[in-house]
Amino acid sequence: MxxxxxxxxxxxxxxxxxxxxxxxxxxxxxxxxxxxxxxxxxxxxxxxxxxxxxxxxxxxxxxxxxxxxxxxxxxxxxxxxxxxxxxxxxxxxxxxxxxxxxxxxxxxxxxxxxxxxxxxxxxxxxxxxxxxxxxxxxxxxxxxxxxxxxxxxxxxxxxxxxxxxxxxxxxxxxxxxxxxxxxxxxxxxxxxxDTKSEALVRFKGYVLLNYQKTPNGVAYIEMTDTLIADYGVTIEDASSLVNELSVFEDCPVWVLLAEYEEQIVRARIRSKGPAINEIANQFDGGGHPMACGANLGTWTRAKELLVALDAHVKAYKASK
Ligand SMILES: [Mn+2]
The missing domain is CATH 3.90.1640.10 (inorganic pyrophosphatase (n-terminal core))
Known part of the structure; x- marks a missing residue:
């Protein structure tokens, strides 16, 4: 101070x-x-x-x-x-x-x-x-x-x-x-x-059933704008579910990928292991060492982010 x-x-x-x-x-x-x-x-x-x-x-x-x-x-x-x-x-x-x-x-x-x-x-x-x-x-x-x-x-x-x-x-x-x-x-x-709409509770169910994992341990969920619209939730509410993926022992990093207006893909990246802000910086993003955002634009770029984070987690696990 x-x-x-x-x-x-x-x-x-x-x-x-x-x-x-x-x-x-x-x-x-x-x-x-x-x-x-x-x-x-x-x-x-x-x-x-x-x-x-x-x-x-x-x-x-x-x-x-x-x-x-x-x-x-x-x-x-x-x-x-x-x-x-x-x-x-x-x-x-x-x-x-x-x-x-x-x-x-x-x-x-x-x-x-x-x-x-x-x-x-x-x-x-x-x-x-x-x-x-x-x-x-x-x-x-x-x-x-x-x-x-x-x-x-x-x-x-x-x-x-x-x-x-x-x-x-x-x-x-x-x-x-x-x-x-x-x-x-x-x-x-x-x-x-703690109050959530029923639509959001159902969408949380979708996230818990449909998340994926990269080979070395990055948990992630992909949300297209049609999916978000089908469930009747806002993009802000949908993005707030990122920490539902924080619970896996083998995944120290987790990511929520969502399409914002005009199908622009953004990421919310979280970690309980390695710092992730330097990688976020490389993908037009930033934030705190353990909580970042990134502006990806396309799903192709999203895949590149996942590849970079996967390598990062691999190196982190090897160093331990
Ligand atoms: Mn703040």
């Missing part, structure tokens, strides 16, 4: 009357939780400020809030804070540069530095935990309501796989403990996250 930069961010937030918080495209639980948590923290502390969240809706965590529709004029003189967004071109709000000042708050590897102030802490397994670092540092100043408490908890839960993924440490729980002290209703968050 870098108290110097966090102090600078705190002072900057204090100085602006209008603040626009920007999550990334295809928002996940962490970026929405971070955005709505930060919004609540600033808004409840300073009710006279105008604090917006701008960007795309997320069906999965819609219980956290709905992004605002913002007029162009609002950006004039505003502070813009991009959250959980490693690359500038992934910011969903394309007017992000029209503000007065841009802050980047993120926890992914800083391969694409941007913004007037940058705060990147890769030791935090969720961006929501960085907002809690800021809260902890200025605990005498900030307030959080039930809405912000729930948002920051949801962000942390979803990005840590409910505290299972690497990167979870004592600081994670020290920050989460503050949310419990503030009256967190954890059961209501679990109730929201």
């Amino acid at each position: 870098n108290t110097e930069i966090l102090t600078k961010i705190h002072e900057t937030i204090q100085a602006y009357k209008t603040i626009i918080i920007c999550p990334h495209k295809r928002p996940d639980g962490d970026c929405m939780g971070t955005a709505f948590g930060l919004q609540d923290m600033i808004q409840s502390t300073w009710p006279d400020k105008q604090v917006y969240v701008s960007g795309e809706e997320s069906e999965y965590v819609k219980f956290l809030g709905t992004p605002d529709t913002i007029d162009d004029s609002v950006f004039t003189g505003a502070l813009v804070i991009a959250v959980d967004t490693a690359a500038e071109d992934r910011i969903a709000e394309r007017r992000y540069a029209q503000g007065d000042l841009l802050i980047k708050i993120d926890h992914h590897l800083n391969v694409n530095p941007y913004g007037d102030i940058e705060y990147v802490d890769t030791t935090r397994p969720a961006a929501a935990l960085i907002i809690l670092d800021l809260y902890r540092l200025f605990k005498d100043v900030y307030t959080l309501t039930e809405k912000g408490v729930r948002a920051l908890y949801t962000g942390t839960l979803t990005d840590t796989g409910r505290f299972k993924y690497p990167g979870v440490d004592g600081d994670t729980f020290r920050n989460i403990a503050m949310l419990y002290d503030l009256g967190l209703d954890a059961q209501s968050v679990y109730a929201q996250l």
Whole structure:
């Protein structure tokens, strides 16, 4: 935790009357939780400020809030804070540069530095935990309501796989403990996250019956857009099933391949063994060492990814 930069961010937030918080495209639980948590923290502390969240809706965590529709004029003189967004071109709000000042708050590897102030802490397994670092540092100043408490908890839960993924440490729980002290209703968050549509439950059945394995141990599932449409699920919901393939002893790496709009194939890659981010980088992707995405385009390219990951797993197993 870098108290110097966090102090600078705190002072900057204090100085602006209008603040626009920007999550990334295809928002996940962490970026929405971070955005709505930060919004609540600033808004409840300073009710006279105008604090917006701008960007795309997320069906999965819609219980956290709905992004605002913002007029162009609002950006004039505003502070813009991009959250959980490693690359500038992934910011969903394309007017992000029209503000007065841009802050980047993120926890992914800083391969694409941007913004007037940058705060990147890769030791935090969720961006929501960085907002809690800021809260902890200025605990005498900030307030959080039930809405912000729930948002920051949801962000942390979803990005840590409910505290299972690497990167979870004592600081994670020290920050989460503050949310419990503030009256967190954890059961209501679990109730929201655990609710699935019947269509998705049936599609989960499809995944468990139709996954495949490469010779050396990469489990994978292929989802065409017609398949996803036949089951009546959204691409976001379909992609959320990636960790159903995490359970095999002989497969330290698993992949979900799905066709997005215009049959563009993307991959979600996960590992409980070797780091996979360097391979993801080779396939127009990236992320964390154990959780990555890749933009493949075609099924031919998807096969190439599987070949590369299979060789990677083979080398990993040989080294053990
Ligand atoms: Mn995140």
